[in-house]
Amino acid sequence: MLQASPYPTSPLSHPLLQEMGVELEVARLDKIHPRVSGNKFFKLHYNLLEAKRKGHTQVLTFGGAYSNHIYATAFAAKEMGLTSIGIIRGEEEDVNNPTLEEARAAGMTLIGVSREKYKQKSSPEFLEALSSKFGSFYLIPEGGTNTLAVQGTSEMLTPTHQKFTHLCTPVGTGGTMVGLASAIDPHQSLLGFSALKGEGIKMEVEALMNNFGLASAGKWQVLTQYHHGGYAKWTEELISFIHWFWDEFDIPLDPIYTGKMAFGCWDLIQKKFFPPGSKILMLHTGGLQGNKGFTARTGIGLPSLSA
Numbered sequence: 001m002l003q004a005s006p007y008p009t010s011p012l013s014h015p016l017l018q019e020m021g022v023e024l025e026v027a028r029l030d031k032i033h034p035r036v037s038g039n040k041f042f043k044l045h046y047n048l049l050e051a052k053r054k055g056h057t058q059v060l061t062f063g064g065a066y067s068n069h070i071y072a073t074a075f076a077a078k079e080m081g082l083t084s085i086g087i088i089r090g091e092e093e094d095v096n097n098p099t100l101e102e103a104r105a106a107g108m109t110l111i112g113v114s115r116e117k118y119k120q121k122s123s124p125e126f127l128e129a130l131s132s133k134f135g136s137f138y139l140i141p142e143g144g145t146n147t148l149a150v151q152g153t154s155e156m157l158t159p160t161h162q163k164f165t166h167l168c169t170p171v172g173t174g175g176t177m178v179g180l181a182s183a184i185d186p187h188q189s190l191l192g193f194s195a196l197k198g199e200g201i202k203m204e205v206e207a208l209m210n211n212f213g214l215a216s217a218g219k220w221q222v223l224t225q226y227h228h229g230g231y232a233k234w235t236e237e238l239i240s241f242i243h244w245f246w247d248e249f250d251i252p253l254d255p256i257y258t259g260k261m262a263f264g265c266w267d268l269i270q271k272k273f274f275p276p277g278s279k280i281l282m283l284h285t286g287g288l289q290g291n292k293g294f295t296a297r298t299g300i301g302l303p304s305l306s307a
């Protein structure tokens with residue numbers, strides 16, 4: 001079993017919140033496990049149990065060179081006594097970046113493939129070539145979103161979260177969003193902040209709800225205006241916000257997911273989106289392992305993990 005640590009939900013205090021008559025708390029899911037943090041813990045949990053149940057000894061998955069999913073899978077598999085293989089987008093590229101270095105140290109076998117080849121990663125030919133090379137494996141899709149992942153993310157909320165009227169989460173593939181949507185109460189609204197540019201994610205989230213046969217008792221919507229240029233892109237404004245948030249609340253954010261969500265949520269508070277009396281919960285979905293690699297790649301300093 002993956003071992004979950006208790007994590008705090010921290011109330012924030014700031015004059016703006018008082019002025020707007022709202023409460024804001026952060027669920028520190030980033031603290032649920034030292035390596036398998038945030039939503040990745042929940043997305044991997046049932047998948048790895050299923051891999052074991054089916055008698056597999058190894059798992060295989062895909063991701064980018066700085067992927068939180070790759071990093072979490074390496075450590076979660078290790079903890080579950082499984083070996084792991086990571087197919088990484090982009091040949092030779094950054095094979096020594098902090099994310100991949102630590103994944104490799106956790107025992108993951110890393111295979112870099114060209115961007116061209118990576119696009120065919122779900123084709124039967126590509127998967128067959130992989131099993132003739134590595135033997136049988138349990139396959140976890142890129143980003144980790146499948147039925148068992150969504151079963152996991154539907155368990156991210158606890159009874160203590162019922163007091164909130166609004167929940168805020170980052171959105172990548174949407175797997176976390178739909179699990180949460182299926183779990184909220186009728187009086188709750190779920191806001192998903194897309195880390196990607198474009199409106200396509202709205203339809204993808206709808207499709208995931210339908211494909212997994214999910215319904216929501218509450219309201220939910222995906223917001224697409226807080227991507228800051230697109231996936232893994234950033235603006236000066238976003239970086240300043242992350243530093244401000246760290247100084248003000250002592251909570252580290254990452255620039256790929258949680259920074260964009262918190263930026264968007266704070267912006268909506270300023271714009272009086274939330275009626276007075278709202279109790280808002282931000283879900284800190286983790287991703288802090290990527291900060292080291294981001295700084296190495298861009299030279300831009302970020303809040304450190306250890307502080």
Ligand SMILES: *Cc1c(COP(=O)(O)O)cnc(C)c1O
Binds near residue numbers: 287
């Ligand atoms: C992967 C990730 C997400 C996105 O999750 P999806 O289920 O793909 O939408 C959000 N936040 C963090 C920190 C992540 O690592």
